[in-house]
Amino acid sequence: MPLDHRLSPEHEELRRTVEAFAHDVVAPRIAEHYENHTFPYDIVREMGRMGLFGLPFPEEYGGMGGDYLALCLALEELARVDSSVAITLEAGVSLGAMPIHRFGTEEQKRAWLPRLCSGEALGAFGLTEPGCGSDAGGTRTTAVLDGDSWVINGTKSFITNSGTDITGLITVTAVTALPDGGRGISAIIVPAGTPGLTVAPPYSKVGWNASDTHELSLADVRVPAANLLGEPGRGYAQFLRILDEGRIAISALATGLAQGCVDESVRYAGEREAFGRPIGDNQAIQFKLADMETRAHTARVAWRDAASRLLAGEPFKKAAAIAKLHSSDVAVVNAREATQIHGGYGFMNEYPVARMWRDAKILEIGEGTSEVQRMLIARELRVPYAASRS
Structure with missing residues (x-):
């Protein structure tokens, strides 16, 4: 039976809301913050007012009563425009607040979660x-x-x-x-x-x-x-669980970057002319764009599959590792191809793809390197290794 990754009306409404916010609010402001290496407090405040930092948390703690899929949808849409803003949300929620929600006492939850959910405070x-x-x-x-x-x-x-x-x-x-x-x-x-x-x-x-x-x-x-x-003594096991969930979030972020590379490249291919016609008329460019869209699509299927397993209470460690491994690779490749399509302009910081190219590589490193993801996948496959034979 095929997997159904169609979004509910509520999730689709959220996705569209964040998509509009990313293009109307984040896109016009983020380049200046990025080039000046300044933290976008103005944008983060608006994200807090929208409830993005409280998406997967219960209303009794100041959250929005949503789920992890809602968070990941927001991350993908933000990352289509900028990854700095997306990682601020991802780290604040899945790494900062989620451990308190998952493992904290009632006193700890009531002391910290309302401020974290509102975006008034950030967790690390x-x-x-x-x-x-x-x-x-x-x-x-x-x-x-x-x-x-x-x-x-x-x-x-x-x-x-x-x-x-x-x-x-x-x-x-x-x-x-x-x-x-x-x-x-x-x-x-x-x-x-x-x-x-x-x-x-x-x-x-x-x-x-x-x-x-x-x-x-x-x-x-x-x-x-x-x-x-x-x-006491369970901190390592607790955070392995947090990292498993976080890999789905990072995969959604990486997918957003990959899709953003497609968005910018399609736009540029229709505007840029060479030899008297738009470069998008060239089959070489069309094929690059087709491959980029295919990669972004499969990355999205991977993270949504992992998220659906998490929400269903099923084992999701392998699916999360697959999603993280694949989507981070896709982000790097799409960023490289987008830069190539833009030519010399792709090397100029005024174009978003230059920012995406610089942001992509860390996705193969942060929250578990690609090598660690391969180890996790192999372990879930029960691949024999030396220690098991000794």
């Missing part, structure tokens, strides 16, 4: 460290329970939404002692501005230049013991 996710990117299990940051407080020491790198004026919290993973005497990785909420938490200057990045990314240093950072998120 402090997992990656300088010496262990893909190897999150190699976390070196430590947290020691001292009376009724956690004392945290360590360094986190490449943390999105961690240094804005509206950053509210960073949930960090840290090695902690367990009741049985062992050690495990726990997750702890660290409010922004906590003494000992130092936010380094923003990175100088190739792309995503209008998003906020910093290294964080934690030196004897002291937070209440009640800031433990979930069970």
Whole structure:
């Protein structure tokens, strides 16, 4: 029986609303933010008023009562115009607020989710460290329970939404002692501005230049013991689940970038003339556009399939990895082809495809590299490997 990925009227209305917002509000403003490396507070405020940061959360916590598909639809439409804005939403929701929704106590949910859902505050996710990117299990940051407080020491790198004026919290993973005497990785909420938490200057990045990314240093950072998120020693397992969901969101974002490359290239091919006729009359350009549209379409099918499995309560880890692997590759290829179609103008920052070309590569790295996705897919296929034969 074929999969039905047609949208409900409610989801289609949301998609159209965000599509209009992206073209009418984001598109005219984002280039200036991007080139000046400034965070688009004005755009983020409007996204908050629209309820985008609360899309998948219950109304009782200030959310919109929607689902993960709604979030992903919004991400795809935003990324068709700009990925910096899209990743700000993705990180704020799936990495910042979702861990509290999934694993937080009732007190933690009521304390944090209303502000995060409204966009008044942004959440960040402090997992990656300088010496262990893909190897999150190699976390070196430590947290020691001292009376009724956690004392945290360590360094986190490449943390999105961690240094804005509206950053509210960073949930960090840290090695902690367990009741049985062992050690495990726990997750702890660290409010922004906590003494000992130092936010380094923003990175100088190739792309995503209008998003906020910093290294964080934690030196004897002291937070209440009640800031433990979930069970002690379960932080790593919790965030594996969060990353599985986040890969669907990143896949939707990558699909949006790929589709944006098609949009811009079709427009340019109809306007640009060479040898007395629009370049879109050339079969070589037509074939490039056909291949680009095919890639974007299959990426969309992949992320919607993964999202439908998540919403149905079915296993979705493999589908999410497939979607993330495929869509990030599609984004890179489409960005390269869009730049080629634009010729010399594609190398000029005044054209959106130049921004898309710069933004695409990180999609093969962030929230699990393409190599990690292949490992996950192979593991789900039960492919034999050396450790299983020993």
